[in-house]
Amino acid sequence: MRTGSETTEPHPIKANIVLIGALVANLGIAVAKFVAAAISGSSSMLTEGIHSLVDSGNQVLLLYGQHRAKRPPDALHPFGYGRELYFWAFVVAILIFAVGAGVSIYEGWRHIREPEPLRDPLINYIVLAVAMLLEGTSWAIAVRKFDRERQGAGWWRAVRRSKDPTTFIVLFEDSAALLGLIIAALGVWASHALGDPRIDGLASIGIGVILALVALLLARESKGLLIGESADPDLLAGVWSVLDDYPAITSVNHVRTVHTSPEVVFVAISADFDDSLPMGDAERLIERIEADLSARFPQLTSIYVRPESAECAVRHPRPVLRPV
Structure with a gap:
């Protein structure tokens, strides 16, 4: 009996304007920050330059991950390469922690131990203002995209339910960048106002701590996607609802799903079928179920229906939808 259907091509992973916009902004900001740090000798500005450079590299890796994830299925990877994007998202989290946070904290500690003489901070303020404008624009684009995707759900719940790491990684990176810019500006101002260059080093450490916290959060979310997360509860409930429309199904034992990419679900x-149903009719019924599910939920690219008696099957309860 044929009990499965599968499309030959995975769902396309769309090019992400959020990533491209963030990459262009961060590259320009990184150059400006490094120039300002060289002129002013500011530790927090140097840290901010490293931060922007790391963010630029992260966007390149995510774009590369998106490109690799578009490859069609083959004999070695019959369900495609979509989850490679999750691998690169995890690498991004590691880079933020190891390079961004690590270097920031080290630079701050070094400037506290060996403070440099204060110089004119004007160039720092100019660069920070321009960087805040560019980062704010990138952040606003990411927020608008994520706001459309969350469909009324709370922000934290939407992050936990999201299967596309590119959106929430850029959102968190830009949020951390804006906080870092504010801390850097306060550090530069306080260092000159109080005449103590060590404050600038403390600001650098503060930026590093923020990056470390963001990296740990992103690593946690990326790890879940890399291991394999089930589909959204709304999709699960929709599959159960479709199965309810078939009287020949006497019992649904379980519906198991896993994302093989942000837009592709296995x-x-x-299900337990009516015992009086002839085998030929059961085969045609399974074909109708698969066609129905594919039509209603295009993200279901691999559908397998297994006839199994309720007594022998491992049963999973029907999911209960929670209010958003």
Whole structure:
């Protein structure tokens, strides 16, 4: 009996304007910050330059991950390469922690131990103002995109439910960048106002701590996607609802799903069919179920239906939708 259907091509992963916009902004900001740091000798400005450079590298890696994830299935990877994007998202989290946070904290500690003489901070303020404008623009684009995707759900719940790491990584990176700019500006101002260059080093450490916290959060979310997360509860409920429309199904034992990329879901269904149903009719019924599910939920590119008696199957309860 044929119990599965599968499309030959995975869902396309769309080019991300959020990533491209963030990359262009961060490259320009990084150059400006390094120039300002060289002129002023500011530790927090140097840290901010490293931060922007790391962010630029992260966007390149995510774009590369998107490109690699578009490859079609083959004999070695029959469900495609979509989850490679999750691998590169995890690498990004590691880079933020190891390079961004690590270097920032080290630079801050070094400037506290060996403070440099204060110089004219004007160039710092100019660069920080321009950087805040560019980062704010990138942040606003990421917020608008994420706001459309969350569909009324709370922000934190939307992050936990999101299967596309590119959106929430850029959102968190830009949020951390804006906080870092504010801390850097306060550090530069306080260093000159109080005549103590060590304050600038403390600001650098503060930026590093923020990056470390963001990196740990991103690593946690990316790890879940890399291991394999189930589909959104709304999609699961929709699959169960479709199965309810078939009287010949006496019991649904379980519906198991896993994302193989942000927009592609594998689903395996175990159902108990009416014992009086002839085998030929059961095959045609399974074909109709698969066609129905594919039509209603295009992201279900691999659908497998397994006839299994309720007594022998491992049963999973029907998901209960929570209010957003």
